[in-house]
Amino acid sequence: MQLQESVGMALNAIRVNKLRSVLTLLGIGVGVFSIIGVMTAMGVLQNAIENGVSDLGANTFQIQKFPIGNFNDNSRWRLRNRKNITYEQADMFYDRMKLAKFVGLEVWEFGKVVEYKKIKTNPSVQVAGESIDGLATNNWNVEDGRSFTNQEVQSAANVIVIGSDVVKKLFPIGNPIGELIRVDGRQYKVIGTLVNKGGMLGGTQGNLVVMPITTHMNTYGKERSVNIMVTARDQKTYNDVLEFSRGVLRVIRQVPPGEPDDFEFFSNETIIAQFNDTTFMIKIGAVGIACIALLAAGIGIMNIMLVSVTERTKEIGIRKALGATKYNVLSQFLTESVVFSQIGGVIGIITGSIMGNIVSLLLDAPPVYPWNNSVAILQTPFLDFTALQMNITALIFCSFIGIVFGVYPAWKAANLDPIEALRFE
Amino acid sequence: MQPVINIKNVKKTYIMGTVEVNALVDVSIRIQKNEYVAIMGPSGSGKSTLMNVIGCLDTPTSGLYEFNGVNVGDMNDNELAKIRNKDIGFVFQTFNLLARSDALHNVELPLIYSGMKKTDRKVRAEEALGHVRLEDRMHHKPNELSGGQRQRVAIARALVTNPSIILADEPTGNLDSKTGVEIMGLFNDLHAQGNTIILVTHEEDIARHAHRIIRVRDGLIEKDFMVEDRVLPGVNV
Ligand SMILES: Nc1ncnc2c1ncn2[C@@H]1O[C@H](COP(=O)(O)OP(=O)(O)OP(=O)(O)O)[C@@H](O)[C@H]1O
Ligand SMILES: [Mg+2]
Numbered sequence: 219m220q221l222q223e224s225v226g227m228a229l230n231a232i233r234v235n236k237l238r239s240v241l242t243l244l245g246i247g248v249g250v251f252s253i254i255g256v257m258t259a260m261g262v263l264q265n266a267i268e269n270g271v272s273d274l275g276a277n278t279f280q281i282q283k284f285p286i287g288n289f290n291d292n293s294r295w296r297l298r299n300r301k302n303i304t305y306e307q308a309d310m311f312y313d314r315m316k317l318a319k320f321v322g323l324e325v326w327e328f329g330k331v332v333e334y335k336k337i338k339t340n341p342s343v344q345v346a347g348e349s350i351d352g353l354a355t356n357n358w359n360v361e362d363g364r365s366f367t368n369q370e371v372q373s374a375a376n377v378i379v380i381g382s383d384v385v386k387k388l389f390p391i392g393n394p395i396g397e398l399i400r401v402d403g404r405q406y407k408v409i410g411t412l413v414n415k416g417g418m419l420g421g422t423q424g425n426l427v428v429m430p431i432t433t434h435m436n437t438y439g440k441e442r443s444v445n446i447m448v449t450a451r452d453q454k455t456y457n458d459v460l461e462f463s464r465g466v467l468r469v470i471r472q473v474p475p476g477e478p479d480d481f482e483f484f485s486n487e488t489i490i491a492q493f494n495d496t497t498f499m500i501k502i503g504a505v506g507i508a509c510i511a512l513l514a515a516g517i518g519i520m521n522i523m524l525v526s527v528t529e530r531t532k533e534i535g536i537r538k539a540l541g542a543t544k545y546n547v548l549s550q551f552l553t554e555s556v557v558f559s560q561i562g563g564v565i566g567i568i569t570g571s572i573m574g575n576i577v578s579l580l581l582d583a584p585p586v587y588p589w590n591n592s593v594a595i596l597q598t599p600f601l602d603f604t605a606l607q608m609n610i611t612a613l614i615f616c617s618f619i620g621i622v623f624g625v626y627p628a629w630k631a632a633n634l635d636p637i638e639a640l641r642f643e
Numbered sequence: 644m645q646p647v648i649n650i651k652n653v654k655k656t657y658i659m660g661t662v663e664v665n666a667l668v669d670v671s672i673r674i675q676k677n678e679y680v681a682i683m684g685p686s687g688s689g690k691s692t693l694m695n696v697i698g699c700l701d702t703p704t705s706g707l708y709e710f711n712g713v714n715v716g717d718m719n720d721n722e723l724a725k726i727r728n729k730d731i732g733f734v735f736q737t738f739n740l741l742a743r744s745d746a747l748h749n750v751e752l753p754l755i756y757s758g759m760k761k762t763d764r765k766v767r768a769e770e771a772l773g774h775v776r777l778e779d780r781m782h783h784k785p786n787e788l789s790g791g792q793r794q795r796v797a798i799a800r801a802l803v804t805n806p807s808i809i810l811a812d813e814p815t816g817n818l819d820s821k822t823g824v825e826i827m828g829l830f831n832d833l834h835a836q837g838n839t840i841i842l843v844t845h846e847e848d849i850a851r852h853a854h855r856i857i858r859v860r861d862g863l864i865e866k867d868f869m870v871e872d873r874v875l876p877g878v879n880v
Contacts, residue, residue: 223755533742536739536741538727539698539700539727539735539739540727541724541756542756543720543721544724636700640735
């Protein structure tokens with residue numbers, strides 16, 4: 219008997235027992251949904267991060283006082299006595315790092331209001347203070363106007379370069395260059411605008427203004443740690459530059475030999491690696507939930523199939539009386555449970571993908587489509603999975619569940635005695 | 644000549660808790676190819692049980708059953724399924740139609756299991772339904788058909804595989820005499836084409852279409868005789 223025949227019978231059986239079918243499909247659907255939803259959401263986040271969470275350019279690493287991200291209370295306690303990287307230390311570092319292509323120094327202030335005439339932004343603008351190389355190491359490009367000059371940095375001039383979101387908000391029409399704007403109530407002259415690089419985590423890519431680091435420190439205070447960004451000339455010298463800068467900074471910060479560094483390195487790669495570390499547990503959790511949901515759904519399928527076999531005893535008797543073999547009956551019921559779990563799986567994949575990509579809408583990050591085959595959304599020590607591979611695996615797994623939990627009811631059906639089955643009312 | 648059906652000292656006992664019901668006590672029958680046999684007997688005498696045994700649906704408690712010289716007791720499930728599918732057309736007393744499928748699909752069913760292509764299947768099933776004059780009821784489900792129409796669907800299903808043996812348990816039980824005569828005409832035609840026909844009936848008129856009548860009582864064969872005043876094919880009574 220052809221597969222088409224069995225699938226047709228299966229769909230028919232599902233149509234006939236609508237409510238019961240829906241309940242079981244729901245079980246499978248929830249299982250697949252939870253796993254695909256979480257994985258897609260994580261994939262979207264990762265995509266966003268890979269698209270430049272730190273904005274560091276190629277061959278660039280950053281040095282700062284504390285590790286980024288969620289270091290736990292334990293290490294926070296351990297590292298609490300670390301001294302700031304002062305501007306003087308950073309400047310000294312800059313002077314000694316002729317080996318590097320760029321050395322940018324930066325400080326940040328968050329959640330500020332920028333005004334132009336009567337127009338105000340939300341109190342969400344990020345204010346960066348950058349040294350002369352800072353724009354290059356951050357991979358920020360000037361669209362209109364210019365960046366600041368050495369002289370402006372030396373003299374802590376009140377000049378400012380503004381991000382595209384700020385341009386959009388304050389200068390919907392007209393040219394911002396040369397205009398005076400207020401940040402946090404202080405006045406600056408706009409000398410340039412930044413190229414919009416698209417969204418990133420939190421959607422703040424263009425929601426920033428950049429002033430000379432000296433101006434920033436005069437305004438917001440010197441008691442803060444400076445971040446140092448270093449760009450190597452190329453990939454080949456990257457590691458040498460990194461090791462050299464470690465030595466230089468240890469000397470500047472007078473770290474005794476044998477003591478660990480009192481500062482942290484990171485690069486895009488380390489950020490991604492760290493992100494993967496933290497999300498790995500979430501993903502494992504999602505897999506766990508999905509497994510439990512799928513197990514429950516599997517038992518649900520088995521239950522439905524058993525009820526179905528009992529209800530359809532007479533039908534089985536008729537089929538056997540007309541020449542259906544054990545194999546025919548077995549494959550009919552197995553197909554039914556597999557078709558069942560497949561439909562549930564497809565529903566789960568669709569809803570899960572939608573759910574996961576809602577995250578991408580919220581973050582203004584690029585979506586991860588279910589057929590995406592280039593971004594690994596689940597990295598395990600053994601195998602990486604793209605969205606497409608993930609979904610295919612989910613469907614295969616669903617078939618597997620359909621078979622495992624369908625085999626007993628199907629076997630039961632196949633072994634019914636035709637005469638007894640025919641007598642069943 | 645080797646009989647198509649050779650039943651020797653067959654016994655069928657049903658055990659209901661502590662009570663034993665001897666549906667067939669000791670039955671021996673030989674039926675040759677192209678015989679036309681009517682089985683008669685009072686209700687509960689074991690006629691349907693005997694038909695189930697002959698149709699390879701039920702296995703006797705003891706005794707021998709040879710089908711075309713092969714011991715049915717030695718056959719495995721697949722071989723039995725194949726015989727039921729290819730060699731035997733069974734018209735059940737209770738029709739046994741699939742309640743959720745229409746007449747056409749019910750008639751197609753045996754062809755599905757014989758592996759026939761979908762398009763051929765449909766043609767054959769429509770043809771069989773035409774024989775029982777149900778062309779205009781092909782897409783009705785059993786509960787949308789009258790008792791007689793259901794019986795005719797069951798007959799069409801038994802004929803559709805063109806089996807060499809037709810087993811019909813009260814095939815005219817639900818039919819008016821005119822339709823009954825038509826159906827008997829169908830059986831007569833099949834017999835004329837060389838098929839073996841075994842039917843169960845209460846009605847003497849129907850039984851007289853056959854060559855041979857076997858009377859069953861209390862699980863035993865009471866009488867087994869040739870019909871002298873046979874109703875000839877095509878002759879209306
Ligand atoms: N599965 C069964 N379990 C127990 N007893 C059974 C079973 N099948 C048949 N019997 C008994 O076997 C006897 C013969 O039954 P059978 O159905 O063969 O009668 P029948 O001659 O076909 O009667 P009818 O003319 O009413 O159809 C009856 O007494 C019946 O109660
Ligand atoms: Mg009967």
